[in-house]
Structure formats: C-alpha cells, structure tokens
Amino acid sequence: MEEIQLEASLSKSSPLSEAPTVVDLEASLQRELDTLWDYENEAENFTIFRTPHNISQTKKNLFEPSVISIGPFHHGQKHLRAMEEQKMRFLRDFLSRRDHISLDRCIFEMKSLEMRTRRCYNEMFDDLDSNAFVKMMLLDGFFVIDYFSKWYGGRNMNEVGWNSNFIDRDLLLQENQIPFFIVDKLFELIGVNQDDRMIYVKYIAYKLLPNRSIIQDPRTETPYTRITNSLAGFPDPPAEIHHLVHLYYHYLVPNPGTPVVLSTKPFDHTTKFQTSCIAFSLSVALPNSTRNISSMVIPSATELKQKGLKFTRKSNPKHMLDISFEYGVLKIPTLEITDDTKPIFSNLIAFEQCKYGKENNPFTSFVYLLDNLVNTPNDVTILQECGIIENWLGSEEELTHFINQVTEGAGIGDDHYLAELFTEVNKYVESSWHRHRAKLIRDYFSSPWAIISLIAALILLVLTLVQSFFAVFAYFRPP
Incomplete structure (x- = not known):
C-alpha cells in the first residue's frame, strides 16, 4: 500500500505533470515581453519620473x-x-x-x-x-x-x-x-x-x-x-x-551661463599697509598644502571667513544662480527660505537628476554650494548677516538640517556648473599669503582697540629702536 502511495506521489511531481504550468508561464511571460517598449528608443522620451x-x-x-x-x-x-x-x-x-x-x-x-x-x-x-x-x-x-x-x-x-x-x-x-x-x-x-x-x-x-x-x-x-x-x-x-x-x-534656472571667477587682484593702499605689517606679526607661518585642489568640496562659511574670504549679497542678479567669486569675495543672490522652499528644492533636484543625470545640473550644483557652506547654525548666521539668506523657518538649526538633507542621494560630476568656482575658492584659502593676511586682520585689525594696540606697539618699537640707535651712536662717537 505504501509503495502505491509513493508511486502516486512521484507521478504528481514528475516534469511531465508540470508541463502545462510551464507552457502557461512561457505564454504569460511572452505577452509581457511583447508589451514592453523598446527601452533604447523610448527612454529618451521619458519626461516624468518617480523619484528614485x-x-x-x-x-x-x-x-x-x-x-x-x-x-x-x-x-x-x-x-x-x-x-x-x-x-x-x-x-x-x-x-x-x-x-x-x-x-x-x-x-x-x-x-x-x-x-x-x-x-x-x-x-x-x-x-x-x-x-x-x-x-x-x-x-x-x-x-x-x-x-x-x-x-x-x-x-x-x-x-x-x-x-x-x-x-x-x-x-x-x-x-x-x-x-x-x-x-x-x-x-x-x-x-x-x-x-x-x-x-x-x-x-x-x-x-x-x-x-x-x-x-x-x-x-x-x-x-x-x-x-x-x-x-x-x-x-x-x-x-x-x-x-x-x-x-x-x-x-x-534660465541658461545660467558661466559663473564669474576672478581670483587675483592688484594691491590697493590698504593691502600694502597690511603687507608691511606682516613683518611684525607674531603668527607662525604654515606650510603650503600639497593636496589636490578640489572642485567638489569647499570649507564651511565659518572656515572661509576665518581664512579671509568675504561674503556679500549680489545686487541686481540675473537669476538665482548668478553667483561670482571675485578677488576673494563670494557674491550670492539673496535666497529666501520658507516652508515651501523644501519641496521646491527637493523636486527641482530630483527633476535634474532624473532627466539630466550628473552632466547638466546647475541647480543641484547650486544647492551643493549651500550644503558646503552650511554645516552649523553659526554658518547660517554668517550668511544671514551679509544678506545672502533670509530664514523664514523656525530656527537656524532647522535651516541647517534642511540644507544638509536636501542633497542626499543626488550627485554632481567633476565638471559641474560651479566646479571652477569651487576650485578657485579652495586655491584662495589654501594660499599661505591669504591665511597669514586673514590671521593678521583677525588678530590686529578686527576692532578699533586692536588697531590702537598695534599702533601703540609699533610706536613703542620705533622709540625703542631710536633710543637704541642713539645709545650705540653715542658709544662710538662720544660728544
């Protein structure tokens, strides 16, 4: 009796008994294949996407x-x-x-x-x-x-x-x-x-x-x-x-063109005076960086300010991506950020990423710039003080979180819209001259009292040198 049941069980699981199911699956799969579009020809027609x-x-x-x-x-x-x-x-x-x-x-x-x-x-x-x-x-x-x-x-x-x-x-x-x-x-x-x-x-x-x-x-x-x-x-x-x-x-984002990037500037009188003061600075020289200059990342607003770069609101911009870096000054149009900005920025980035990939995405590049500049609430404060950001969210912390989150999953290529600007900003802050100049200004020219102290020190030093000179002169040529 057990042998009869075993044979019956084997007969049920034999390949021949499954043949109709395989045929049905083949026919069903073939129908699906027949309904597929030619991806190579049709993908370029896609204009509306589900967000990845x-x-x-x-x-x-x-x-x-x-x-x-x-x-x-x-x-x-x-x-x-x-x-x-x-x-x-x-x-x-x-x-x-x-x-x-x-x-x-x-x-x-x-x-x-x-x-x-x-x-x-x-x-x-x-x-x-x-x-x-x-x-x-x-x-x-x-x-x-x-x-x-x-x-x-x-x-x-x-x-x-x-x-x-x-x-x-x-x-x-x-x-x-x-x-x-x-x-x-x-x-x-x-x-x-x-x-x-x-x-x-x-x-x-x-x-x-x-x-x-x-x-x-x-x-x-x-x-x-x-x-x-x-x-x-x-x-x-x-x-x-x-x-x-x-x-x-x-x-x-109307055909933004190429950002203006000017990295060198002739000395003015203020610069000459600051240069002459370097000899009296007590700061220790730092060696030049040997790292490759990045076109993908720049320091935060706080770091850039400490290294001598200035921020200013761009007047009369042609569009929101009309950004320039001229002679150590980063000029950005005023950006008003509200609750509605969150879905707008997120969907414009998704649109660029889905439609154009990493090859043509100026808006994503712009938001990457913001993401690099803003790491802490103090960075937001710096950009607010110079008129670049108008924050209508609850706090600086909320704005920081939004900017750091909005570019998640998105990508830009090495030659993105602001690549040259990123490179020149990094060259500027990596220069030992600009670092020493920024430290000098921060330590000795940041307030009227610091300037007065420096001038007093210089006068004292000059008087000391004069006194020493006459003392030595009187020694060698007594009256």
Missing part, C-alpha cells in the same frame, strides 16, 4: 501630494479622492461656459494621445485600463487649465475646497505631472490662439514663482515685481514644455 528611492527615502513627504493628484503616480490614493469630485465640477463648469466644446470630442482627442502620454512616464501603469487613463488625462488637463483661468480671471477660488497654496505646492511635485501637450490639445479644442496661449503659459509661471522679483528679462535685465494685464514684458516660455515642473525650472 535614494533621493526620497529620508524625505518622502516632500515628493507626495497632500490634496490633489495629477497624473497616474498617485492616482486613486485615498487621501486625494476628495479632489476628484472637485475636478468633475471644474470640468462641468468649464463645458457649461463653452457650448462649442463637446465631451465626446474631448474624449476622442485624449484617446488619440493615450499611448504618447503613457510613454512619457518611466512606469507602465498596467493597473490603469484605457478608459481610466483617458478619464484621468481629461480631468487633470481641464483642472490645470481652469484652475489658473479662475485665478487669471479673478473668479472665486473658494469652490476648490482647499487653500490654493496646498494646490500650488502639489502642482510642482515631480511625480504629480501630466505632459503639457495634453493642455495644449485642450487649448486647441477650446479655440485658444497662439498669442493667448503664450499669455496663459506666462501667467502659470508667474503664479507659481515664489519670488517674482528675481525673474528678469535677459534682454533688459529689469526685474518684474508686478503682473501686467498683457504680461508682455515677462520672459517667453520654452518652445517645448514637458510639464509644469519643467516650466517652473525654465524660469528659475
């Missing part, structure tokens, strides 16, 4: 929407469902104001863009069937249009149901985007001409920008501090807009 875990792991809340989902990454999440009803109301009200737009035409056009839209994301979203995906495109596209239209037209925004600041924040999350060609197609269906479309896109950027006074027209370099009816003076948007984060990035 190494960037988001310690700050996931900065990448996730709080009130509204746009696009498929966070679609259907429970805490965001309340706004889905608001989107339906927006669509209903929008269609009711335009009799010439039919719902079936809108659905047809969105359906024709479905595959192109899916290919903009770096994930497949097989859980969203065609109807659900097209519905999402339609509702989200019309919400973006009507949300900013209501602001532009000065209509009541209470119907949104949430503070607009929450919505603005969610619209600038990398994972919370739809391709802008959906908005453009809806513009076309509405009958918006190119001139009106240009004005509308400019207004979107104007509405989202946190500090409009820093955005300037490169042709006139005149800051815009208020919106005009036509927005004619506002800089033009890029020819191709991928999504709202891309539009925002274009205005915040």
